[in-house]
Amino acid sequence: MKSSDPNRIRQLVQFATEHLPLQYIATGPGDEMGFGQEYVAHRNLDTILQSLDQYEGIGVELILTGLNSPVTRNRNMAIKALEGWHVTAWDERVINAVNHLSEIEPDDSVKERVHKLLKDKGL
Structure with a gap:
């Protein structure tokens, strides 16, 4: 995710979309911290989400997954990405x-951040 080449980021996002268990991750918002072996996929998702704010339009499926994750940090990183996008x-x-x-x-x-995001984006 440290690359400045959008094509390389697209490739990484495509790989993650095909190999991360997105349905397993997107089980609905909760208050999980994401520690432990059962959250390895969630942490991998986080690694990508935290930089997607710099790549507008890339990684929508991953952002949707993050927004619907029980791990609070995943939702925060998905919001961060959307904050960076028009x-x-x-x-x-x-x-x-x-x-x-x-x-x-x-x-x-997180709820406050979501409300602020909607307000800031005019939605």
């Missing part, structure tokens, strides 16, 4: 996922 780069699925998260987010500080 709202025109969001597709309908992203808008719906962020709106839905604003209603069901269990962590108050």
